[in-house]
Amino acid sequence: xxxxxxxxxxxxxxxxxxxxxxxxxxxxxxxxxxxxxxxxxxxxxxxxxxxxxxxxxxxxxxxxxxxxxxxxxxxxxxxxxxxxxxxxxxxxxxxxxxxxxxxxxxxxxxxxxxxxxxxxxxxxxxxxxxxxxxxxxxxxxxxxxxxxxxxxxxxxxxxxxxxxxxxxxxxxxxxxxxxxxxxxxxxxxxxxxxxxxxxxxxxxxxxxxxxxxxxxxxxxxxxxxxxxxxxxxxxxxxxxxxxxxxxxxxxxxxxxxxxxxxxxxxxxxxxxxxxxxxxxxxxxxxxxxxxxxxxxxxxxxxxxxxx
Amino acid sequence: xxxxxxxxxxxxxxxxxxxxxxxxxxxxxxxxxxxxxxxxxxxxxxxxxxxxxxxxxxxxxxxxxxxxxxxxxxxxxxxxxxxxxxxxxxxxxxxxxxxxxxxxxxxxxxxxxxxxxxxxxxxxxxxxxxxxxxxxxxxxxxxxxxxxxxxxxxxxxxxxxxxxxxxxxxxxxxxxxxxxxxxxxxxxxxxxxxxxxxxxxxxxxxxxxxxxxxxxxxxxxxxxxxxxxxxxxxxxxxxxxxxxxxxxxxxxxxxxxxxxxxxxxxxxxxxxxxxxxxxxxxxxxxxxxxxxxxxxxxxxxxxxxxxxxxxxxxxxxxxxxxxxxxxxxxxxxxxxxxxxxxxxxxxxxxxxxxxxxxxxxxxxxxxxxxxxxxxxxxxxxxxxxxxxxxxxxxxxxxxxxxxxxxxxxxxxxxxxxxxxxxxxxxxxxxxxxxxxxxxxxxxxxxxxxxxxxxxxxxxxxxxxxxxxx
Numbered sequence: 133x134x135x136x137x138x139x140x141x142x143x144x145x146x147x148x149x150x151x152x153x154x155x156x157x158x159x160x161x162x163x164x165x166x167x168x169x170x171x172x173x174x175x176x177x178x179x180x181x182x183x184x185x186x187x188x189x190x191x192x193x194x195x196x197x198x199x200x201x202x203x204x205x206x207x208x209x210x211x212x213x214x215x216x217x218x219x220x221x222x223x224x225x226x227x228x229x230x231x232x233x234x235x236x237x238x239x240x241x242x243x244x245x246x247x248x249x250x251x252x253x254x255x256x257x258x259x260x261x262x263x264x265x266x267x268x269x270x271x272x273x274x275x276x277x278x279x280x281x282x283x284x285x286x287x288x289x290x291x292x293x294x295x296x297x298x299x300x301x302x303x304x305x306x307x308x309x310x311x312x313x314x315x316x317x318x319x320x321x322x323x324x325x326x327x328x329x330x331x332x333x334x335x336x337x338x339x340x341x342x343x344x345x346x347x348x349x350x351x352x353x354x355x356x357x358x359x360x361x362x363x364x365x366x367x368x369x370x371x372x373x374x375x376x377x378x379x380x381x382x383x384x385x386x387x388x389x390x391x392x393x394x395x396x397x398x399x400x401x402x403x404x405x406x407x408x409x410x411x412x413x414x415x416x417x418x419x420x421x422x423x424x425x426x427x428x429x430x431x432x433x434x435x436x437x438x439x
Numbered sequence: 440x441x442x443x444x445x446x447x448x449x450x451x452x453x454x455x456x457x458x459x460x461x462x463x464x465x466x467x468x469x470x471x472x473x474x475x476x477x478x479x480x481x482x483x484x485x486x487x488x489x490x491x492x493x494x495x496x497x498x499x500x501x502x503x504x505x506x507x508x509x510x511x512x513x514x515x516x517x518x519x520x521x522x523x524x525x526x527x528x529x530x531x532x533x534x535x536x537x538x539x540x541x542x543x544x545x546x547x548x549x550x551x552x553x554x555x556x557x558x559x560x561x562x563x564x565x566x567x568x569x570x571x572x573x574x575x576x577x578x579x580x581x582x583x584x585x586x587x588x589x590x591x592x593x594x595x596x597x598x599x600x601x602x603x604x605x606x607x608x609x610x611x612x613x614x615x616x617x618x619x620x621x622x623x624x625x626x627x628x629x630x631x632x633x634x635x636x637x638x639x640x641x642x643x644x645x646x647x648x649x650x651x652x653x654x655x656x657x658x659x660x661x662x663x664x665x666x667x668x669x670x671x672x673x674x675x676x677x678x679x680x681x682x683x684x685x686x687x688x689x690x691x692x693x694x695x696x697x698x699x700x701x702x703x704x705x706x707x708x709x710x711x712x713x714x715x716x717x718x719x720x721x722x723x724x725x726x727x728x729x730x731x732x733x734x735x736x737x738x739x740x741x742x743x744x745x746x747x748x749x750x751x752x753x754x755x756x757x758x759x760x761x762x763x764x765x766x767x768x769x770x771x772x773x774x775x776x777x778x779x780x781x782x783x784x785x786x787x788x789x790x791x792x793x794x795x796x797x798x799x800x801x802x803x804x805x806x807x808x809x810x811x812x813x814x815x816x817x818x819x820x821x822x823x824x825x826x827x828x829x830x831x832x833x834x835x836x837x838x839x840x841x842x843x844x845x846x847x848x849x850x851x852x853x854x855x856x857x858x859x860x861x862x863x864x865x866x867x868x869x870x871x872x873x874x875x876x877x878x879x880x881x882x883x884x885x886x887x888x889x890x891x892x893x894x895x896x897x898x899x900x901x902x903x904x905x906x907x908x
Binding site for chain 2: 222412
């Protein structure tokens with residue numbers, strides 16, 4: 133394999149894995165935008181989503197798309213419930229109290245998962261795509277592989293396409309709709325937004341709804357990509373995605389997408405060219421380097437401090 | 440002179456307690472050691488998070504540096520098993536009983552200093568960052584540190600670093616001497632002008648800078664001191680478990696320490712100590728059904744009785760507190776005997792259980808004693824009574840309870856290994872929602888506060904309210 137196609141190969145893998153990070157990072161960044169809260173339980177919502185899809189796929193024999201939508205819906209409601217019962221009572225309290233509740237919830241979901249489904253990893257079903265969709269996907273994958281000389285699997289196509297669709301939809305929602313405008317207003321200044329007649333509680337619930345749905349989608353994609361799910365599967369992607377969100381400038385939606393992609397590509401480049409052992413260390417090193425040069429992330433705006 | 444006497448007295452007390460602790464069952468001794476190590480970690484992190492207001496998520500990284508450094512020194516140069524420092528000192532005429540603690544002390548100090556040095560390295564660049572960006576940068580450093588350690592073959596690499604059993608040097612005395620030293624150092628720092636400067640930085644960095652405080656310098660001082668003590672804790676930890684693995688020293692450990700600091704109350708040394716004790720013991724307490732039941736009982740009594748604190752209710756309040764303590768005693772009994780509900784009668788001294796039962800009844804009725812008999816007090820009292828009745832039926836006469844309760848008990852008992860951490864996490868969430876300021880909320884436990892509780896000192900007009908950015 134030539135150097136160039138090796139590079140292209142790693143780039144493709146990095147981008148598809150990075151777009152999963154980006155989906156997770158979006159939830160972090162949106163919640164951070166409206167509440168200034170690091171939602172540690174976000175990675176575990178991802179895990180719940182993966183398990184819901186798993187049971188829909190294997191237990192009820194559903195197809196990929198309905199399972200994905202079901203997982204997104206269940207997790208969205210779950211996220212709203214978490215916000216309502218665990219974070220809302222603490223909204224006027226020190227931010228760290230909410231952070232600890234988030235950590236507690238994360239532990240609760242992880243151990244609760246181990247209690248209900250067991251700690252052993254389960255194989256996520258392969259060959260999800262049968263019938264016309266499947267042949268279309270495999271055909272596309274084969275065609276692309278032949279045309280470009282770079283192996284692109286059907287899974288990578290699904291991951292890329294679904295992540296891209298979701299991100300475009302989110303961007304349209306936030307920038308074009310009235311609710312999206314309200315969400316931006318709440319993120320900008322919560323008190324003023326409520327004075328302007330925006331129901332802040334509803335907007336925060338909506339944020340959790342969307343963020344958790346995206347996390348669930350990411351969870352299903354992780355399951356499909358890694359072929360294995362377990363109750364602590366959300367931990368590492370969650371942390372990495374959070375790092376990605378900070379990398380892009382936390383609270384900033386395009387920043388989260390960019391951060392996720394950068395993170396994924398860097399990880400695969402390091403794994404491919406240096407050593408997979410240093411993958412995490414270099415990813416974090418990159419983060420620190422970026423933060424030291426641009427203390428508010430890649431796209432972050434300098435904060436003006438008023439005294 | 441008086442200070443020296445106090446130090447010697449503390450050392451003697453710790454030594455005596457250490458001797459007493461040797462009579463306890465082995466697992467309890469282990470828990471005591473872990474409590475001590477967690478206290479050091481929590482108090483040292485509180486210097487950074489609570490007093491200087493710099494949110495660090497990488498404390499376990501410094502613990503890892505200290506742990507590995509000390510272990511590397513004692514294994515390769517300590518001479519506990521072969522030629523090395525101890526044998527050299529012995530040849531120089533020092534008795535073995537003196538030589539090996541001396542070498543261990545040097546290893547701990549070097550480990551602490553190295554961790555502190557890394558604290559400077561990490562702190563100088565990152566402490567320019569604010570808030571959550573700082574948290575993430577420190578998290579990143581913690582992860583990088585353990586990844587680098589896992590690449591070093593001399594430190595066992597990814598397999599972990601095992602120490603031989605001769606190197607189990609940490610003991611009750613060592614750990615608690617360092618606990619005392621840590622608390623002393625933290626207190627002295629806070630009460631000095633450096634500490635005031637730190638608190639000024641926490642309260643308002645811009646204002647502090649305007650007052651001529653070199654904010655970076657003070658932030659780095661706090662960070663380095665925290666890192667140094669975390670290194671010491673790591674050294675003590677490694678020489679107790681005799682096995683170091685990076686997975687135990689990653690961000691989950693850092694988060695655990697952060698939880699202790701926040702739950703205890705940011706900027707309260709006593710709070711960190713209390714939270715370290717509770718959060719170390721809680722998962723252990725939840726190992727048996729009796730423990731789970733008593734934790735539930737303590738929580739319930741606490742939630743129902745403790746909010747009632749009106750003037751004129753002093754007797755009721757003190758009764759409630761004492762019965763609360765008795766309920767806690769029941770938990771302790773559960774912890775010490777480690778008895779499951781079937782074995783309770785045989786394993787725990789029956790007298791203790793009856794005392795607890797009586798105290799529970801007292802807790803229930805204390806609401807009725809003096810003061811205005813409001814409907815609120817009545818309903819709280821009845822709730823306590825019901826809880827106490829269920830609790831003791833569960834323990835003494837389970838056959839009297841309805842079927843579903845028995846089934847629930849059986850299910851809980853069977854599922855405990857998985858259930859206990861779920862309960863632990865839920866308790867954490869509930870505690871945090873109930874007391875967002877932390878258990879002690881920025882207050883300290885001092886002789887003055889005891890006198891205030893007894894009504895012999897005036898209550899301060901303004902509390903030390905804790906704000907965090």
